Amino acid sequence: MASSSSKDKPREPSPSEQAPDLSITADDQVHLHAAGYDEAPERGIVSSFARFRSSPLDFIREVSLHVSGTGWRSYDDFIGQPMFYSGFSEEMKARVLSNTMLVSxxxxxxxxxxxxxxxxxLLGEDVINGGGRGEGGNDRKRGRRVQIxxxxxEVCETMTDNMICKMESRRFIRGAYYFATQLLTRAYHxxxxVSSEEVxxxxxxxxxxxxxxxxIIFLPCHRSHIDYVSLQIICFRLGLALPTIVAxxxxxxxxxxxxxxxxxAMWIRRSFGDDQLYSTLVQAYIDTLMQNGYNLECFVEGxxxxxxxxxxxxxxxxxxxxDSIASGRVDDALICPVSTQYDKVIEVDSYISELLGQPKPKENLKDFLSASSVLSLKLGRVDVRFHEPWSLKKFIVEQQDRFSKMPQRLEPKDERLRILRTLGYKVLSEINDVSVIMPTALVGTVLLTxxxxxxxxxxxxxxxxxxxERVRAQGGRVAHFAGLPTSVVVERALEVLGPGLVGLVPGLPEDTYYAVDRFQLSFYRNMTIHLFVLQSLVSAALYTRVKLGGSAEHQRLPYTELRDQVHFLSQLFRGEFIFPTEGLDYNLSQTITLLEQDNVISVSRNPSDDTDVLFVELSDTERETGRESFDFYCFLIWPFIEAAWLGAMSLMMLTPPSTHSKEAWLDAKKVQDRAQLFGKTLYHQGDLSYFEAVNKETLKNTYTRFEEEGMIVVVKPKDRKLPSTIRLAEEWIPTREEGKGGIEAKGLLWTFAERISGSRREGKNRRDGATVQSRVLSLADRVGEELWREAVEGRGDAEAEAVAVGRAKGRGRRRVFAGPVARL
Known part of the structure; x- marks a missing residue:
């Protein structure tokens, strides 16, 4: 866990101090906004629609201006290396195929x-074991080598032709820009x-x-297919060379x-496997682009x-x-993290279906064009923000210098992996730094907290x-409101979210709103959580005592217990959230200080050493205001705590029946599918508070953490047609009751789940612990029955390989969750 005090962060300027926004709209104009939210873009959209519908000749004239390239539309004087000329693709292909590394x-x-x-x-009797008998054998070997x-x-040439981007025609690019701008800015009205200062x-x-x-390597976050469209539109309209997009x-x-x-777009396979030729070809193309100074774009999240x-x-x-830079094959490149935020994301409906377990549909033309169905909607706006670009070569040198001063030198491979990991998380952190919080995210967060x-x-x-105000206090940015009253901003956000997400209760003295689809609305709430995750972890740890009720003194939590629970939760969510890297104790201290300054908590310190925190509790001010801030932080993190608890309890399904070996293996995908079914049942029966806790992505993350900590062993067979298999590590297998055969509420796994449960939101259906444990454990056993029946029927090569590989993987695993609290 890590945090930073608000005193250490620069204050976000007030709207009047901020650099003006620029907006690109469907009237092909770039508008300057003193504070972003202006009526001008909407008026521009309306007039463009009227022109399209009522004046076909005007519309045709506008299209012809783009095709012919009149004025700025010509895109003749962009900043960057030459492209859009006849033979560009063939020249790039020739450079790739002559790459020294590829030829070797x-x-x-x-x-x-x-x-x-x-x-x-196969080369004849006189060529045996790689040797030759006479010139004839050597000639055949040379001839065969040349032939291969x-x-x-020829294979490389075909793959290169299929891979490389082919930005040859300026006229095509002008037409594509016009088409994309008209579609995008009619959906996002x-x-x-963008920020004029950043541009x-x-x-x-x-x-x-x-x-x-x-x-320039643009590294945006990735929430929608609109991400790369919006960046291409910005680069074209503002005169920057279009990047090659890794897709x-x-x-x-x-x-x-x-x-x-x-x-x-440059096309690459989703997985390279062990194809050495293909991976070398991709490296050769990346080298070629960077050696010649062409801009690139790829999504750091995948x-x-x-x-x-x-x-x-x-x-x-x-x-x-x-590798292009570190090897010296390329002199340098500039990294530019990019944040793309939306009032509403077009694909959220399909995301929810996927998270609830529906298979992801294969991309096709019909679905690709189905976005046109949303063009009549008002989806608000797209905000794109650019971090200040920085030298990748300088970053590598700095990291290498840091590693060289370590007491024990790293192996080159380990050093490279650390640099790569640091690079990835640095980019994500800087994307968060420049991100703006949209009005829909503010409204969605309020409704769900x-x-x-x-x-x-x-x-x-x-x-x-x-x-x-809380966002700004954390050093975050809020989308400009242009001096409009908050009431107008809220109305716009409610309009964009629509009645499918936010409902209005009719006939009441005051308009009263409620969350209709909490699962989908959580998408927008999650856009704010990175700013408050540290305070949320501390609040969730303190909640273990607050939930017990009683007097204020009874709800005080010793610092040692607070620290232990915060450490436990931060380890649990290490793959879920992006934490700064200053270290647990320092950043926990900073977060406690921040919460104390905000009058959320009161801190008792050692009289002889004010840095020695003894107890933490809710402040009197926080109690008097109805725990507004404390509850807000808890509500943000509770769905994730619920998901982690569900993940831990679902592992109970992996408890082998008395008739099975402890080393029996189950289909990993089917286990996660059954875990979702288990979670849905718990939700509808009242033992799970948040339906979003059953989402596939979060459940997958919890299983990844459990594997990293050695709680489960997962084996992926060499034959990709065979399923991955899973089982509990031996020390984590629960015991069964003698005679009855039910899973017992004891052991490492039960204790682990109970520790998560300590920070869960209290519910009326969960106060009777004995009833809950018998009901939930019994349900886990029933839901897992089908998995074990299939395990008996489906024994074969996958299980045999899993047994062999699993034994090796099960040795020497870390056990952060099993024993005493470990150091971070």
Whole structure:
């Protein structure tokens, strides 16, 4: 866990002090906004629609201006390296195929193949075991090697042609820009907004990068397919060279793949496996782009976030870019973290279906074009923010210098992995630093952090203002309101969210709103949680005592117990949230100080040493105000605590029946599917407070943490057609009651689940501990019965391999959760 005091963070300027926003709208204008939320973008949208519908000739004229390239639309004078000329694709392909590293890999693979063929006698009797008898044998080996090299180069040529982006036609790009802008800004009716200050800084950096022939690597967060569309639109409209976008080939389907490839996409496989040739080819293309100073874009999270918050970094393509610089093949490149925020994300409906266990549909043209169905909606605006770019080479040198001063030198491979990991988390942290909190996120967060069923409009407005102040106090940014009253901002947010997410109770003296779809609304709440996760962890730890009730003195928590529970929770959520790296004790101290300054808690210290905290409790002020801040922090973290508890309790399903071996293996995917079913049952029976706790993504994260800590052993067979298998580590297997055969409420796993439960939100159905434990454990056993029946029927190669590999994996695992509290 880590935190930073608000005193250490720069105060966010008031709206009047902030640099103005620029918005790109469907009238093809760039509007300047003194404070972002202006009526001008909406008026522009309306007039564009009227022109399209009522004046076809005007519409045709507007299209022709883009096709012919009149004025700024020509895109002739962009900042960056030359592209959009005839032969660009062929020239790039030739550079890739002549790459020294690729040529060497082709020769290496050909020689290995020749050696195998010689050993097997496929090159004749006079060529045995890789040796030759006379010139004839050597000639056949050389001839065969040349033949294989030519064949491999043909394969490389085909793969390269399928992979590389083909931005050849300026006319095509102008048309694509117009088409994308019209679609995007009609869906997002308040336009695409950027900071004028950040744009001016980015243009200055781009000009220098053009002189130095350095690439700018844009690394945005990833919440929607709109992410790369909005960045391309901004670069085109503001005169920056379009980046080559690293995209998964799942989007390379007929009717769309070719269009996107000519608009900037480079296609790569979702998984490279052990294909040395393909991975070398990707590295060769990345090298070629960076050696020639072409801009790139890739998503540091890998896939789109289905939950609204940042995902842990994926290091695949990032490692290729890092290697280009670290190896010296490329002089330098500039890293530019990018935040893209939305009032409403188009794909949220499909995300919820996926999180509830529906299989992700394969990308196709029909679904790709179905976004047109939302064009008549008002989805608010898109906010794009750019962090100040920085040198990747300088970052690598700094990290290497830091590692060189360590008492024990790291192996080169370990050092590279640490640099890569530090790079990934640094980028995510900087994306969070420049992100803005949208009005829909403020409203969604307020609605999901209230104890009541609904909230009156006056109170909703007050709470949105209060939350905005809390965001700024944490060093976060709130989207500009342009001096508009908060009531107008709230009304706009409610309009964008729509009645499907936020309901209005009719016939009451005051408009009263309530959350209709809490699961979907949680997507917008999760956009704010990174700012408060540290206070939330401390509040959840303190809640273990507060929930017991009684006098104020009875609710005091000793610091040692607070620290232990905070450490436990921060370890539990290590893969769920992005924590700063200052260290547990320092940052816990900072967070306690911050909460004390905000009058949320009172702290008792040692009279002889004011740095020695003895007890922590709720302050009198916080109690008098109805625990407003404390409850807010708890409500933010409770759904994740519920999900972790569900994950731990679902492991009870892995308890082998008395008729099975402790080393029996289960299908990992089916286990997680049954865990979701288990969670849905608990929710509807009242033993789980938050339906969003059953979401697939969070449950997957909990299982990953359990595997990292050695609680479960997961084996992935070499044959990808076989399922991954899972079982409990031996020391975590619960015991069964003698005679009855039920799972006993004791042992490491039960104690672990109970420790999570200590910070869960109290509910009336959960106060009778004996009833709960018998009911929940019995349900876990029943839900797991089908898994064990299938395990008996499906024994085979997968289980045999799992037994062998699992025994090796089960040795030497860390046990942070099993024993005393470990050091962070």
């Amino acid at each position: 890999k082709v020769r290496e693979l050909a020689e290995k193949r020749v050696a195998v063929e010689a050993k097997e006698g 090299e030519e064949s491999l180069m 308040q336009g695409v907004h 001016l800084r980015l243009r200055a950096v781009a000009k220098q990068a053009e002189k130095d022939k350095h690439s 998964g080939d799942n989007l390379n389907f007929p009717g769309v793949g070719s269009f996107l490839q000519h608009a900037g 896939g789109r976030s289905r939950t609204g918050k940042m995902l842990p970094p994926k290091f695949g393509i990032l490692s290729y870019m890092l 209230l104890r009541g069923r609904g909230v009156g409009k006056t109170e909703l407005i007050r709470r949105v203002e209060w939350l905005g």
